[in-house]
Amino acid sequence: MLDLLRFGSEGWGDEIASGAVMTLLVAVSAYLVGLFLGSGAAAAKLSGPAPLRWLAALYTTVVRGVPALLVIWLLFFGGSGLVTWVATLFGYGGRVELSAFAVGVAAVGIVSGAYATEVIRGAVRAVPKGQLEAARALGMGRLLILRRILVPQALRYALPGLGNVWQMTLKDTTLVSVVSLAELMRQAYLGMQSTRQPFLFYVTAAILYMVMTTCSEALFRALSRRADRGVRRAVSN
Amino acid sequence: MNVEMILSALPTLFAGAFVTVQLVVLSLLLGFALALAVAFGRLSSNRVISGITGAYVFLFRSTPLLVQIFLIYYGLGQFESIRESFLWPVLREAYWCAIIALTLNTAAYTGEILRGGIQAIPFGQIEAARALGMSRPLLYRRIVLPQALRTILPAYGNEMIQMVQATSLASAITLVELTGAARTIASRSFQPVEMFVIAGALYLAMTFVITQGVRWAEKKTATG
Structure with a gap:
């Protein structure tokens, strides 16, 4: 039974492996989109003008209140129309079709960003105000304060939460299989259909996901430790 | 926007919401x-019991829900022994497979939330209850569980909202x-976007009910 997972033309090993790579590619891209959206929305919520604040609040409330799968379907059916409409504003005449990869990354990224917003907002607020005032008193510019004072400290507070958002984003990529993107779940489904061995293929997929989540958990723990260097605690751990 | 078409779609959407x-x-x-069993299992001083429940929690939290649903719906049907067992009438149905997968999944997450809530209770309270001669079941009913449940309310509220969204994966089977x-x-009509917006509004309504x-x-349950 296990020869089905061999690499090469007669086995499914290489298809599964390429699916796992695609899963990681979608997850990392969506996570980056999420961090970008999340930073923007957090900045809007913390110090934006009222309309931007409302927009950010609307974004996080709506997206965190509906299933990620619904967001994927919405972009799958409505995304091309939206992009085409934007393109006509810029004078482009034809219809723009979105690839399954673009739909998947955009949808999972939008969801990821809504959760990242709250993590980043909380982390920025955890940086003592006095530090920013002190930096301003020293004559630092906004960008310098951001780079030297705010980001390094906020990152430390944000890391555990961002780790959770990553785990969620990685698991959400499975949903992109519904629009036939050849990631791990989709490849497992194709393998199951042609060999009639669903248990084998889904257990393989489950093990690969388990490896990914466990490794990334260790990675985030290492990052946290690095960000915590130089911080003294009452109790060492 | 074609109002008539949207109105004609509403009964189907509401029926779907009822299944959700x-x-x-x-x-x-x-x-x-x-989850109660999982939490007590994890806290058990018996190494075998805490090991098994720990492995269960790890398995279900480290893999995506969709894999779990497919494994139960498609995967189990592969084995003749299961197809011939008394469980088959249940495991054949997508509805029950979805409920089994969702139950096992939420129990792993909720079990950990509950364990945290139980562990947060100061040991002095348990000592005091013991000193008053309370039996173990009474101690759990009167001292441990009421306080643990109050502590976990915010986290469990989030888990409930996650579950509302998780049920959407049942559409994959x-x-x-x-x-x-x-x-x-959406795939039949010319107004796919409107359908997802209405469905989204219904999900938001459910989320709102849970948060309230x-x-x-x-x-x-707030004290003082």
Whole structure:
């Protein structure tokens, strides 16, 4: 039974492996989109003008209140129309079709960003105000304060939460299989259909996901430790 | 916007929403009962019991829910012994497979939340209860569980909201719940976006009911 997972033309090993790579590619891209959206929305919520604040609040409330799968379907059916409409504003005449990869990354990224917003907002607020005032008193510019004072400290507070958002984003990529993107779940489904061995293929997929989540958990723990260097605690751990 | 077409789609969407509510309520109830067992198992001083429940929690939290649903719906049917067993009438149905997967999944997450809540209770209280001669069941009923439940309310509220969203994955195994219903109509009509917007509004309404319920319960159980 296990020869089905061999690499090469007669086995499914290489298809599964390429699916796992695609899963990681979608997850990392969506996570980056999420961090970008999340930073923007957090900045809007913390110090934006009222309309931007409302927009950010609307974004996080709506997206965190509906299933990620619904967001994927919405972009799958409505995304091309939206992009085409934007393109006509810029004078482009034809219809723009979105690839399954673009739909998947955009949808999972939008969801990821809504959760990242709250993590980043909380982390920025955890940086003592006095530090920013002190930096301003020293004559630092906004960008310098951001780079030297705010980001390094906020990152430390944000890391555990961002780790959770990553785990969620990685698991959400499975949903992109519904629009036939050849990631791990989709490849497992194709393998199951042609060999009639669903248990084998889904257990393989489950093990690969388990490896990914466990490794990334260790990675985030290492990052946290690095960000915590130089911080003294009452109790060492 | 074609109002007529939207109105004609509403009954299907509401029927889907009703299936979603069933999935949420059933799997939350079953999942909570199982989560109690998981939490006590994890806290057990018996190494075998805490090891098994620990492995269960790890398995279900480190893999995506969709894999779990497919493994139960497609995977188990591969084995003749299961197809011939008394369980087959249940495991053949997408509805029950979805409920089993959702229950097992939420029990793993809720079990960890509960364990945290139980562990947060100061040991002095347990000593005091013991000194008063309370039996173990009484101690759990009167001292440990009421306080643990109050502590976990915010975290459990989030888990309930996650479960509302998780039920959408049941549409991947042919179940026509809210997301499935919206998708079915969307692929037939010329107004796919409207269908998903209405479905989204219904999900938001469910989320709103849960947040308000949790807020009410928090106020009700607040001390001092």
